[in-house]
Amino acid sequence: MSVNTAFRIAVFPGDGIGREVMTPTIEILRLLQQRIGGFELRFQEEQAGAAHYVRTGTALPDEAMARAGQADAILLGAMGMPDIRYPDGREIAPQLDMREQFELFAGVRPVRTQPGAPNPLADPRAQALDFVLIRESTEGLFAGRGHTRYDGPADRPTAAHDTMTMTRKGSERLFEFAFRLAARRRERGHPGEVTCVDKANVIGGFYFFRQVFDEVAARHPGLGAGHMYVDACALNMVRRPWEFDVLVTENMFGDILSDLGAGLMGGMGMAPSADIGERHAVFQPCHGSAPDIVGRGLANPTATFLSAAMMLDWLGDQHGVPDCGRAGLVLDRAVACAYADGSLKPAELGGTAGTAEVTKAVMDAISSGRAEVAA
Numbered sequence: 001m002s003v004n005t006a007f008r009i010a011v012f013p014g015d016g017i018g019r020e021v022m023t024p025t026i027e028i029l030r031l032l033q034q035r036i037g038g039f040e041l042r043f044q045e046e047q048a049g050a051a052h053y054v055r056t057g058t059a060l061p062d063e064a065m066a067r068a069g070q071a072d073a074i075l076l077g078a079m080g081m082p083d084i085r086y087p088d089g090r091e092i093a094p095q096l097d098m099r100e101q102f103e104l105f106a107g108v109r110p111v112r113t114q115p116g117a118p119n120p121l122a123d124p125r126a127q128a129l130d131f132v133l134i135r136e137s138t139e140g141l142f143a144g145r146g147h148t149r150y151d152g153p154a155d156r157p158t159a160a161h162d163t164m165t166m167t168r169k170g171s172e173r174l175f176e177f178a179f180r181l182a183a184r185r186r187e188r189g190h191p192g193e194v195t196c197v198d199k200a201n202v203i204g205g206f207y208f209f210r211q212v213f214d215e216v217a218a219r220h221p222g223l224g225a226g227h228m229y230v231d232a233c234a235l236n237m238v239r240r241p242w243e244f245d246v247l248v249t250e251n252m253f254g255d256i257l258s259d260l261g262a263g264l265m266g267g268m269g270m271a272p273s274a275d276i277g278e279r280h281a282v283f284q285p286c287h288g289s290a291p292d293i294v295g296r297g298l299a300n301p302t303a304t305f306l307s308a309a310m311m312l313d314w315l316g317d318q319h320g321v322p323d324c325g326r327a328g329l330v331l332d333r334a335v336a337c338a339y340a341d342g343s344l345k346p347a348e349l350g351g352t353a354g355t356a357e358v359t360k361a362v363m364d365a366i367s368s369g370r371a372e373v374a375a
Contacts, residue, residue, distance in 0.1 A: 005321045006040040009311075010071035012064075012094075015049040016289025017299035018077025024359040025075070025304045031366055032312070032331060038323025039315075044071065050084040050092040050289070060094035065101065069280065072319075073311050074098065076284035077304065081291055088146070095275075096145065098282055099137045104275035105170060106177045107135035107254055108310070109286065111241070111261035111271075114302075114339040118266050118349045121238075126264070130190070131244040133261055134178050135254025137275055139170045142251040166205045166250070168212055175216035177276070178248040182223050190245050193224030197233045197249035197257070209250065234260060262286055269300025269348045272307040274314065283311040297354040300346040305335055305362055331362075334371035338362045 011026070013019035026043060033041055046064040053059040068074050080092045098104065113119055113129040120126075144162040152158030178194045186192030196213040198206040210227060217225035224245075228236070230253045236243070237260050249257065262271035268287035275282045285303030293299060309331040316325025338344050338361035345351025346358055353361075365371040 004038065004040055005319060005324070006042055007072040007315055007319075007324075008070070009041050009043050010064075010068040010074045011043050011045045012048050012068075012074065012076045012079070013045065014077040014079040014289065015051050015081050015092075016078055016291050016294050017287075018049070018079070018289060020294070020297075020299045020355055021285065021301040021304040022075070022077040024301050024355065025308050028305060028331065028334075028359070028363060028366070029308055029312075031363060032327040035366065035372075036323050036327040036330065039321050039327070048094045049079045050081040053092050054084060059092045060097050065098075068098070069102065073315055074280065074282040075308065075311060076282060078285065078287060078289040081289055083291075088148075090146070095282065095284065096142070098280075099275050102277050102280040102282075103138055104277040104280060104282055105136060105138045105174055106274075106276045107137040107251075107258075108181075108274040108276060109133040109135060109254070109258040109261055109271070110273075110306075110310075111244075111264055113265050114270065114336060116339040116342040116344070117270070118345060118351075120263060120266065121241075123242075125242040129241055129264060131241065132181065132185070132246050133254060133258055134174070134181070134246065134248040135258060136170065136174045136249070136251050137254075138251075139165050139167060140251030140253075142255075164203075164205055164250075164252075166209050171209055171212040172216055173278075175213050175248060176219075178246055179216065179220040179223055182246045183220070185245065186223070191224060192222075193226065193245045195226045195228050195233075195244065195247050197228050197230050197247050197253060199230050199253075200227070201229060206250070213248070230257070233257065237261065237264065258286060267300070267346075267348045268303065269346060270302050270306075272303050272305075272310055274307065274310045276314065281311070281314055283307040283314075297356060298347045299355045300348045301355050301358055302335060302346065305331060309335070330366060330371045334362045334365035337365035337370050 013022045048060045141164040143165040149161040150157035200207040200210040262268045271286035309328045312328030
């Protein structure tokens with residue numbers, strides 16, 4: 001490929017604080033592009049979300065979806081507002097539509113604490129957490145979204161039924177992704193162990209899920225493989241989270257456990273994510289639109305910065321552009337540098353630093369070269 005590889009990035013600022021965290025993220029990405037070189041990011045802004053639904057009656061325009069499908073990566077701010085819903089009561093969530101249409105089967109949720117940032121666990125080992133939760137994002141209980149079946153009269157149903165779906169294809173590709181990630185992490189000094197999180201002792205679908213996991217694990221004899229029931233996993237994520245490496249689980253369980261992981265990092269504003277498929281990938285913070293702090297300058301952009309770092313790493317790996325991957329590493333380290341001395345404390349974590357202060361600390365770490373030295 002050419003030295004100056006150009007990537008098209010579809011940007012969806014979304015709702016609430018979405019634009020407030022997206023604007024500085026784009027500024028940082030432009031700075032990295034200038035400092036590192038070797039790649040170019042071409043941003044195309046798209047409109048979608050709850051506010052767009054109110055204005056137009058459409059949450060995710062077909063045209064925006066088509067352009068996103070042609071982009072090299074998709075970067076989201078935050079989508080949805082609690083008080084804006086579809087007629088059936090569901091919240092506006094275009095990101096779920098993207099997961100389904102683009103088959104973004106692997107929801108990657110890193111759980112990594114920032115030394116120097118406030119942490120809810122007293123054990124010093126919790127100051128250096130570094131594990132990954134992978135959530136299957138196209139099947140499971142979420143597969144029944146919008147297809148609830150009701151018994152009884154329409155105006156007063158007697159029961160509601162939602163279906164959980166697990167397929168061999170969906171499970172196999174999820175587990176192969178998890179073992180590939182574990183192998184890559186082992187090269188960086190991690191144990192290289194994948195734990196399947198399920199409820200196979202109660203639900204037949206999870207027993208099937210576990211059986212497929214064991215089949216895939218047998219193809220990766222050089223990596224560790226284990227099982228854990230979801231309730232025990234939730235317990236151990238609080239009691240001894242430093243023992244985990246790669247956790248892989250069903251959609252709904254992953255949705256719940258990823259918020260627990262965010263709690264271990266101090267809050268949702270510290271939690272990045274990626275939803276990855278065979279061809280497409282979406283990168284966004286785990287937090288929502290936070291309507292209570294919109295316009296107050298208090299939004300924590302850290303999760304969006306780290307999601308952007310994941311995007312750069314993925315682009316570099318997918319397209320064989322080392323400089324892009326290096327830029328992702330520099331951004332990741334810049335966040336670590338910003339928090340390292342303990343003086344930066346976002347309002348979300350009980351401090352006074354708002355969006356501007358967090359952004360300045362990260363940009364300073366990049367501009368000064370400290371993040372590159374650390375990398």
